[in-house]
Amino acid sequence: MNNFLKKLVGFSIGPFAGALISLITIPLTTYFIIPTEYGKASMFTLFQTILATLIFLGVDQAYSREYHSSKNKLNLLQNAILVPFLLAITIFIICIVIPQFVSLVLFDSKAYKLPAILFGLMTVLIVMERFIMVSIRMQEKALEYSVINILVKLTVLISTFVFVAFIRRDFLAVVYSAIIGQLIADTYLLIRYRRLFNLKEFFFDKPLVSKMIKFAIPIVIATSLASLLHSLDRIALRAWSDFYQIGIFTAALKIAAILSIIQTSFTSFWVPMAYRWHDEGKNIKYFKIVSDSVLLLMSIVFVGVLIFKDLLVTFLSADYIDTKYIIGFLCMQPIIYTVSETTQLGIVFSRKSILNIWVSVVSIIPNVLIIYFMVPKYGALGASLATAVSYIFFFTARTYFSNKCGMKFSVVKHYIIMFILFIAAIFNSFDWSNVVLANTLLLIIVVVIQVSTIKSIRSLIKERNLSSRSTDLKELS
Structure with missing residues (x-):
C-alpha cells in the first residue's frame, strides 16, 4: 500500500502543478479574449485532438499492452511508433505543400499559412511526445513523468502571457501560444530522450507490428468514435448556435479539465500497475477496493466543485458568467471516466x-x-447535458463488457452515486438561492452512502501495517 500511494503521489505532482498553471492560464486567456474569439480558437484545438486520435491508430495503447511481456523494450517502442510517425510526416508535408487549404479547414480563411505549417510540425512532435511519455509511464517513473508534464504546461503559459500581453488579443493568440509552447517543450523532450530513437540496433519486427495492429484496429475505431463523442458538442454548437456559446462551453470545459488532473495522475500510474497486478495474479478484492476508493474521492471532489462553482467562475472574466450553469454536467466526464478505468x-x-x-x-x-433535440434551443446547456448522459452510458457499457470478460465485482454503489451526482448537476443548472446549502447536504449524503468504503480502506491500511510489523519482527529475530 505504501508503494501504491508513493507512486500515486509521484504521478500526481505533475498534474496538480499543471492544474495550478492552468488556473493562471485560463483567466489570463479569458480576461483578454472575448467568448466569440475563444470559441474560434477552440476549433483549432478540436481539429488537433481529432487528428491525433486518428494518426496514433491505437498503437500507443498496444505498446502499453505489450510492454511488460517484451524483452527488447527499445525495439518495441521503435516498431510501435513507426506507422504513426509516417502518418504524421505525411500530414506535415501536406501542410507545407498546400498551407492555404489547411488554413481554410482550420480557420475558415486561406490567410493563415504559417499557423497551418506549424500545425503540421506540431502533429509530428505530438506523436514523438506521446510515445516518450508512455515509455516513461510504463517504467513507473512517477517523478520524471510529472516534471515533464509541468514543463509542457509552463511553456504554454509563458507563451500565452507573451502573446496576450505584448502581441495580440484575438483567437490567434491562443493558437500561436499553444503551438509555440508545445514546440519548445517537445524539442526539449526529443533532445533529452534521443536515445529512444537511436536506430543502431533497430530491426523491423513484422510479427510484433502485426500483433500490435491487430490489437489496435478495434481501438482505432473505438477511439475515433470516442473522439467524435468528444467533438459532437462543439460541432453541433458551430452548426446550430454561435461562437459565443462555443466560447462559454469551452471555458467551462477548461474548468472541468482541472478535475482531469486526478484522472491523468490516477490513470498514469494505475494502468501499468493494474497490468502488473494482473500478471502477479492479484486477488480481485484489491481491484474492487481501488475502484470504491476512486469513486469516493471523485464524488467528493465533484460535490466540492458544485459548492465552490461561483468562486471558480470568478477566475474567468464577467463575460463568462454563464459557465456556472453547465459546469456540473461537464465535470461528470472526468469523474466518470476516472472511475471507469477501474x-x-x-x-x-x-x-x-x-x-x-x-x-x-x-x-x-x-x-x-x-x-439534436437540445442544442438548437438551449445551446451550451444542451451540449453539456448530452456530454453527462453519454458518459453515464459510457461507464455502463465499459463495466458490463468487462464483467463479461471475467473482471466482475459489485458496482451497485457506483450507480447510486452517479445517479445522485447527475441529479445534482441538474439542480445546479438553475439559478436559485439555496443551491450552496443543497450541495452541502449532498456532500453529507454522498459520504454516508460510502461509509463502507472508508471502513474497507482503514481495514486494509491496518492489515498492511500489521504485515509490515510482522516482517520487521522476523528480521530482528
Whole structure:
C-alpha cells in the first residue's frame, strides 16, 4: 500500500502543478479574449485532438499492452511508433505543400499559412511526445513523468502571457501560444530522450507490428468514435448556435479539465500497475477496493466543485458568467471516466479490444439524440447535458463488457452515486438561492452512502501495517 500511494503521489505532482498553471492560464486567456474569439480558437484545438486520435491508430495503447511481456523494450517502442510517425510526416508535408487549404479547414480563411505549417510540425512532435511519455509511464517513473508534464504546461503559459500581453488579443493568440509552447517543450523532450530513437540496433519486427495492429484496429475505431463523442458538442454548437456559446462551453470545459488532473495522475500510474497486478495474479478484492476508493474521492471532489462553482467562475472574466450553469454536467466526464478505468480492466486483460467499439457506439447514440433535440434551443446547456448522459452510458457499457470478460465485482454503489451526482448537476443548472446549502447536504449524503468504503480502506491500511510489523519482527529475530 505504501508503494501504491508513493507512486500515486509521484504521478500526481505533475498534474496538480499543471492544474495550478492552468488556473493562471485560463483567466489570463479569458480576461483578454472575448467568448466569440475563444470559441474560434477552440476549433483549432478540436481539429488537433481529432487528428491525433486518428494518426496514433491505437498503437500507443498496444505498446502499453505489450510492454511488460517484451524483452527488447527499445525495439518495441521503435516498431510501435513507426506507422504513426509516417502518418504524421505525411500530414506535415501536406501542410507545407498546400498551407492555404489547411488554413481554410482550420480557420475558415486561406490567410493563415504559417499557423497551418506549424500545425503540421506540431502533429509530428505530438506523436514523438506521446510515445516518450508512455515509455516513461510504463517504467513507473512517477517523478520524471510529472516534471515533464509541468514543463509542457509552463511553456504554454509563458507563451500565452507573451502573446496576450505584448502581441495580440484575438483567437490567434491562443493558437500561436499553444503551438509555440508545445514546440519548445517537445524539442526539449526529443533532445533529452534521443536515445529512444537511436536506430543502431533497430530491426523491423513484422510479427510484433502485426500483433500490435491487430490489437489496435478495434481501438482505432473505438477511439475515433470516442473522439467524435468528444467533438459532437462543439460541432453541433458551430452548426446550430454561435461562437459565443462555443466560447462559454469551452471555458467551462477548461474548468472541468482541472478535475482531469486526478484522472491523468490516477490513470498514469494505475494502468501499468493494474497490468502488473494482473500478471502477479492479484486477488480481485484489491481491484474492487481501488475502484470504491476512486469513486469516493471523485464524488467528493465533484460535490466540492458544485459548492465552490461561483468562486471558480470568478477566475474567468464577467463575460463568462454563464459557465456556472453547465459546469456540473461537464465535470461528470472526468469523474466518470476516472472511475471507469477501474471497472473496465476485463476488456484489456482479455485483449478483447473490439469491445471498445461497442462501448463507443453505446455512448454516442444518446449523445447524438440529445444534441439534436437540445442544442438548437438551449445551446451550451444542451451540449453539456448530452456530454453527462453519454458518459453515464459510457461507464455502463465499459463495466458490463468487462464483467463479461471475467473482471466482475459489485458496482451497485457506483450507480447510486452517479445517479445522485447527475441529479445534482441538474439542480445546479438553475439559478436559485439555496443551491450552496443543497450541495452541502449532498456532500453529507454522498459520504454516508460510502461509509463502507472508508471502513474497507482503514481495514486494509491496518492489515498492511500489521504485515509490515510482522516482517520487521522476523528480521530482528
